[in-house]
Amino acid sequence: MLSDEELKTGVREVLYKNMISERKAGFNYHFTKPSPGTYPFQYFWDTCFHVFMLSAFGEEKMAKEHLRSLFAMQRPDGFVGHMNYWKRLWPARVTDLLQLRPRDVLRLYKPHMSALVQPPIVAQAVLRVYRDSKDEAFLTEMLPKLKKFYRWLAENRDFEGEGLLSIISPFESGMDWKASYDPLLRFDRGKAGPLLFWKVLQVDAHNFLKGYNLRRIYESNKFIVKDAALNTIYAQNLEAMADLCRLAGDEDGPGFMDQARQTEQSILRHMYDERDAVFYDLYGHQFKKLRVRTGTIFFPVVLKSVPEEVCRQVLERHLLQKDGFHVPYPVPSLAIDEPAFNPDGSLYIWRGPTWVVFNWFMQGYLLEKGYRQEAQELLLSVKRLITQSGFREYYNPFTGEGHGAEEFTWSGLVVDMINRQQEGEDGT
Template identity: 30%
Template sequence: MSSLENQIESLMLNNRRMTDGFSYTVPSGSSYPYQWFWDSCFHAIILSHIDTKAAMAEIQSLISHQFDNGMMAHVIFWDQQKEIFNVDWGLKKTSNIIQPPIIAYATERVYEKCGDRPFLESVFPALVNYYNFLLEERDLRKVNLIGYVNPDESGEDNSPRFDNALLLPPQHEVEDNLNKRYALFETHKKCNLDTRCTSETFWIEDVPGNVFLIWNLESLSRIATELNDRQLAKKYLSKAKQVAASMRVNMFENGYFHPLSGLKAVKTTENTWSRFAPLLTKQYTPAEAKALVKDELLNRERFWLPYGVSTVAQNGPAFSPEEPIWGQAWQHPHWRGPIWMTVHWFLYQGLKNYGYYDIANEVREKSLALVKNEGFREYYHPITGIGMGANDFTWGAMVIDMN
C-alpha cells in the first residue's frame, strides 16, 4: 500500500463513527460531524478500495433513515451538536431536503468490489423506492426532469447558478446567501415537505442533478439485471434515456446545457463547472465535446487555472476563489471559484468517456499534487493552490478512485 493510500485509510478510519449499531463516516470531525448523503456515497466508493465491509455499511446506514415515501434526507443527525447546523427541520434525526442522487452508482461500485449478493439484494428495494420518489415527486412539470427546492440540495450550496433564484447579485455577502437558504428550510417545513408548495418560492432543474439521475438510473438498471429483474432493468434504462432526451430538448442551447429556473423553466447563464457534467453521461456529441473542452475547460481565462479546474469561470462576475471571512467552515462551503475534488473526479471520468485521456491525467495529477502539498482540505484555491475550508475533509480521498 502506498503512502497516500495509508493516509486515506487513516483519514477514513478517524472519521468513522458508530451509533445505534450503524457505521458511517463524517466528512470532517471538526466541521461536519454528521452523515451527509452524497458525501457518504463518495465515502462508500473510497472505502470500496480499502475496506469493503465499511463500504457496505456506509450504504446501509444511509438507507436506515429512509422516509416512507422513499425520500432519503441530505443529513442524518446521529449525534446532534448544538453548535453546528442546529436547524429546526420539523423532523427527528434528519433534515427535510435531499442531495444529488448518486447512491445507486455508489452501490454498484461497492458491489463490483465485494461481490456480496445478499448485500445487493438487501439494499435494492430501498434504491427502487428512492428513485421512484425522485421520478414521481420531483418532476413537477412532468417533462422527465427533476428539480431542487433549495440550493443545498445540489450539494453546491452557494453556487452562482442559484443567485438569480435567490435574488442575489453576482457579488454578495456569504451571510446573505446562507440566510436565504436557511429561510427555504423553514419554507419547506411549513409546506410539510410538499414539493409543489415549496417550488412557489424556489425551484431549479439543475444540470448536474439530472446528469446524476441519468447516471444512477443506468446503474440501477444494471443492478436490476444482476438481480434478474428484467422488467425493472428495462424501466430504469428507458427512464434514463427519457431524462437525457428531455435535457437535450429543454436545457441545451448554444453548445451547452443550462439549468432551468422556476416553473416557467427560464434558462440561466452563469458559467460554472456544471456545463462539463454531461460529459459524464456522454450527452454531448463528439464535436460538441471537442468545442467544450477547447473553448471552456482548457481556457486559462475561464476554468483551466494553475492548480486545477475552478468551479466558476475566472472571467465571470461571480468568480470569488478566496475563503469567506465570515462564519465557521460549515457555514461557508464555497462554490464560487475554488477547486472541489469531486468536481475533478467527475471531470476525470467524463473526459475519459470522450477519449481525452491526457487531459484527464492532468486533472488527476493536479488533484494528487493538491492533496500532497495541502492535505485533505474541503476545497483549494485554483490560483495559489492553498487548502481552504474544513480540515481532514474526506473528499480529497477521491483521488484513490482516479485510476
C-alpha cells in the first residue's frame, strides 16, 4: 500500500495538473478541473473539495483564488450556479445545455453559469481557509457574498418554509442518476439504461421550457426532491455561517444558527424512518419518503440536533454492522440488496460503486464521536483503492477496480482524511 507521503505527492500532482488560471472577458478565474477530459468546467462542490485539499497542503492562497473564481459571476440576487463555464463555453452534453436558463443559451460565447445548484458546502470551505490563514480581509471579502448566496437558497428553494431545500433536477444533488429518485421518475427496472436517461432528460427539458421559473416549477411538482445529503450539508453550512459571522463581528450569526436548527429538526421530523433506522430522501409537496437505501442514509447523523439514540441506531444497523453495505471497499453508493445496485462502471453513476467522498464525510463524524477504529477503516479503504487503481472517479466496492474519469481529483480528499485521522489520534 502506498505510504502517506506517496499518496500526498500523488494528490498534489493531480491537483496541479488539473489546475487552470487565466483571464477571459474581464474575469480572472482560477480553478481545478475535476478531470481534464471528462469534467473540464468549474463545478461548485468540486471547488469546495479542492479547497479542503489545498488547505490540507497549506496552500491557503491558492484555495482563496478558487473561491473567488467560484463567486466571480454571482448574480446580484445571490445565486451561484453549479457550473461555471470559463474557458470551454459550449456544454459537453445535451443535459448541460438544458441546465441553462433559456436567455443564457444566447450567451454561450462568453462566460456564464448553469441555472442549477449543488450541495452548498462553501461556507465550510471558507471557514476552513480562515481558520488556517486567519486572513480577516478574506473573511470580510467573502462574508457578504456568502450571506447573499445562503439567503437566496432560503428564499428560493425552501418552498414550504420548513428549512428544507428542494432540488428540481437529479443533477442538483451532485449525485447524478441516484437510485432513490427512480420511483419519482417512474423508473422501475432496477438496473439503469437508456430509458432512465430519457426520463431524467425530460426533467431538465421541463425546467428549461418553464424558463427556470422556480415557482412555476414547484407548482408543476414534476421533480421536487428534498435530498438527505444536500440538506445535511445545508444545515452544517448554516452553522458554519453563524461561526463566520461571529468571527467577523457580524450581527447575523444568531439568525443563521436558528436556520440551522430549523433545518436539523425538519430533517429529523420528515426524513427519519424509525422502523428502518434510515434517513430517506423526500419528494413532492407532501414530503413523501423515497424508500431506497443509498449511501446518504447515514448523513444526518452528523447534525447536532439529532438525538444520540437515533445516531446509534442508524450507524449500528447500517454502517457498523453494514446491513446492505457490507463490501470489501466501503461505502457503496447504494445498498447491495437494492434492485438498482450495479457495482461496475456505467454512464449511470451513484448506483453502487464506492466514491471517496462518502468515506471522507463519515470519517470526520466517526472521529468526533470516538469511533476511531471505524474511521481508520474508512481511511484504509480509500488508501487501498488509490494504491490499486489510482485516482479514479469511483471504484468497484468488491474488487477495488477503478472506473469513470481518470486523474479525478475527489480521491485527493484522502489527504484531508489522513490529516484528520492523525489529529484524532493525537487528541488535537
